[in-house]
């Protein structure tokens with residue numbers, strides 16, 4: 001092996017990474033750890049990071065290690081991923097029941113990070129009617145929506161061609177959503193050779209059982225150049241109290257259908273919550289913004305405002 005070689009981190013489990021490298025036209029995965037200074041919490045290497053791998057000269061001398069992490073375009077806390085270009089927010093028609101607030105939070109975080117987001121509604125075999133209303137909800141918010149059933153093989157081709165275009169040229173996409181919505185099943189249907197583990201829905205609590213335990217990037221069209229798709233562990237909530245995803249001033253910009261109204265309210269410092277003659281609230285009342293989306297906005301506004309009441313007071 002050459003002394004130093006560039007690569008992409010494709011998996012991370014308990015401090016052990018796999019880095020995809022291309023040596024003289026041949027792609028291979030190198031299992032390795034990160035050098036000491038990259039193990040600190042504030043310098044943690046993430047799946048998706050572009051890194052330099054080589055022989056470590058300090059610490060574990062002579063071992064292959066990640067020596068350097070290159071600058072990132074973006075980094076996410078949930079799911080833990082760097083350099084993401086496209087997010088597919090996955091939710092199921094039922095089993096588990098869709099939780100609009102969870103999807104809205106994920107969408108808000110992606111908007112804030114300027115990561116293009118597409119909606120995937122799974123398990124349409126369980127209720128075509130529910131699928132339609134969810135599709136209408138997210139289309140009205142300005143998102144492209146795909147409705148699929150891994151069981152019936154429906155909608156798979158349309159999603160596959162969107163994905164192929166989205167990640168061509170070595171770009172990166174991820175499936176994210178609650179546990180049990182069928183992310184891994186969908187990846188298996190799209191790319192049968194992956195053979196990812198999938199899990200049951202708990203009958204008792206109606207939720208998934210966190211079958212996927214780690215985030216991994218797959219070069220699903222064969223090579224790094226064809227692009228990467230990540231499967232990620234399901235999450236039950238995105239904790240805006242614990243993590244600093246954004247500030248309350250950022251929040252209105254994280255709801256894309258609010259955009260035409262921002263700056264048109266009566267008060268220039270309108271927070272779109274209780275103020276009179278608020279253009280956003282008027283749009284909700286007139287059915288141009290979905291009530292569930294606005295409810296999520298208000299609940300996140302309350303949480304963020306309580307966290308940081310005075311920051312950036314206008």
Ligand SMILES: Nc1nc2c(ncn2[C@@H]2O[C@H](COP(=O)(O)OP(=O)(O)OP(=O)(O)O)[C@@H](O)[C@H]2O)c(=O)[nH]1
Pocket residue numbers: 122123124125126148149150151152177178179180181182183184185186197198199200201208209210211212213232233234235
């Ligand atoms: N009815 C129906 N069930 C599905 C479909 N796709 C997946 N399932 C079922 O949903 C359950 C969960 O699927 P997974 O693919 O493990 O879900 P996941 O989103 O990867 O879950 P985590 O890894 O825990 O985050 C399994 O029992 C699947 O058989 C579908 O299209 N229709």
Ligand SMILES: [Mg+2]
Pocket residue numbers: 183184185197198211212231232233234
């Ligand atoms: Mg899974």
Ligand SMILES: [Zn+2]
Pocket residue numbers: 265270271272273275277278279280281
């Ligand atoms: Zn307003």
